[in-house]
Amino acid sequence: MPDFDKKKMKAAVLYGPADLHIEEVDVPEIKPDEVLIKVRAIGICPSDVRSYLGIYKRQMYPWGKESYGLSGHEWCGDIVKVGEAVKDFSVGDRVVPEIIVPCGSCKYCGMGLTNLCKNKGNITRGYAEYAKSPAKALFRLPDNVSFVEAAFAEPIAVCLHANDIISAKPGQTVLIIGGGPMGLLHVQVTKLSGAQVIVSEVVENRLKMAKDFGADITVNPAKED
Ligand SMILES: [Zn+2]
Ligand SMILES: [Zn+2]
Structure with a gap:
């Protein structure tokens, strides 16, 4: 397979309430522990709807190309490029990222409450042809789970957690x-x-x-x- 070398891609970029444009943007650069993923399916979370309407945590998703102005976290796809430190995944793997990347060292991470992590990162920016994720946040998709089904992984995880409780x-x-x-x-x-x-x-x-x-x-x- 030839190395992935695309520099530009299309993304949905929100510039203000209900002011959404499909634009050419830079393909995200990956760090050594990250992978680049071709987005195959994405769900629309109510937080995306609130972002679109301009009534959601604007500091988290500034208008424009910096964050695309949207969360965009219910996505999945297949890997097109892996950072040099990534050992467990390779190009072509079908994956879904967890939205929260816990630090692993704060009090809450120590208690197993990684959703409350004080220093968590968020995997977002899925309304694009390509998006990136740290390899440690990825789950492999079984062959019998389609991309459209996998876009439900995060909301279903929320329901499973409630059911566990x-x-x-x-x-x-x-x-x-x-x-x-x-x-x-x-x-x-x-x-x-x-x-x-x-x-x-x-x-x-x-x-x-x-x-x-x-x-x-x-x-x-x-x-x-
Ligand atoms: Zn969501
Ligand atoms: Zn933590």
């Missing part, structure tokens, strides 16, 4: 308040535990989807108690 069991009942994308993922993950699932949601077509995804009981609290 409540450790629902058969015979128990779990109430999920809200049937948006996360609520509907919770339905599917919670059903795997064998518990009965009730979804409360005021939007009728979301209630219908909750049923389709396996909810045992759906309730519209605007219409019934």
